[in-house]
Amino acid sequence: MKISEIRNKLIEKGLKVTPQRIAILEAIIKLNNHPTAENIIDYIRNNHPNIATATVYKVLDALVVNELIKKVKTERDVMRYDAVMENHHHLYCSESNRIEDFFDKELNEMIDKYFENKKIPDFKIEDVKLQVIGKFLKDNE
Amino acid sequence: MKISEIRNKLIEKGLKVTPQRIAILEAIIKLNNHPTAENIIDYIRNNHPNIATATVYKVLDALVVNELIKKVKTERDVMRYDAVMENHHHLYCSESNRIEDFFDKELNEMIDKYFENKKIPDFKIEDVKLQVIGKFLKDNE
């Protein structure tokens, strides 16, 4: 993703375009495996040594509120971030902290259809996410 | 659930039966809506004023490791605990911290069948959990 695209995303959301926001969004996209705030800080410090930790958290929060990134959380570690906004699920490794995105349109359609026919009493569904826990059979994607 | 049942659960897992463990397990079952460690501490302090905070965390950890309770986590708050071990999913309120258990055998069977036919490449599934996000139409269950 080009910087001009990142810039446009910020403008679309009515957010001021700052070097910090560009650097952080860029980092999440480049790191692309659900980085933690710490991962992001390490990454951007190379090019932006003076960025404050609090700023990173403030920017991440602004990006989440404005739906440019999402938060992902597991049962055992800190908050992580994901720049993929398209509806998707997650594969969680049961032995490590690895998380991968999982896209499956057919599955989504099946689940949507299921809940259309069988409503949950007194509950209005907005979104359904799968957490698929298991083992990766190869070390890296 | 009677205390004798709780006692038996601990013994089955080879855990020593202590008043602290009984009180904490009892609290999670009684509170029954995914309490936080703080909720649990508040609850048991009534009858067990001398229980240490660290003990609560240690006991919770032991119970999770021994599969007597589960951890539940949302995108916005601290760790919560659930005494329901039967396989189930969760309904998350998009506007509050409310979480409810959701059981649906038919759904589980459909999902199992789906993944039997359509494997995820290089991934061995151990468990699939749904996070159903939406709004509750009544204030309390």
Add this chain to the structure above:
DNA sequence: TTTCAAATGATAGTCATTCTCCTATAATAA
């Protein structure tokens, strides 16, 4: 009842995240 591994209590420590408050800077308008 004795023995001792395991559990608890008290408290300090850790560390991710947030708060405070002051300064700097994007975006808009003159």
Add this chain to the structure above:
DNA sequence: TTATTATAGGAGAATGACTATCATTTGAAA
């Protein structure tokens, strides 16, 4: 282009959930 101002960022302290440490206690096996 400069002035204006709301918004954003920087620095460091504070917060708070959780963990570590270690001395003391206690369940339960022998």
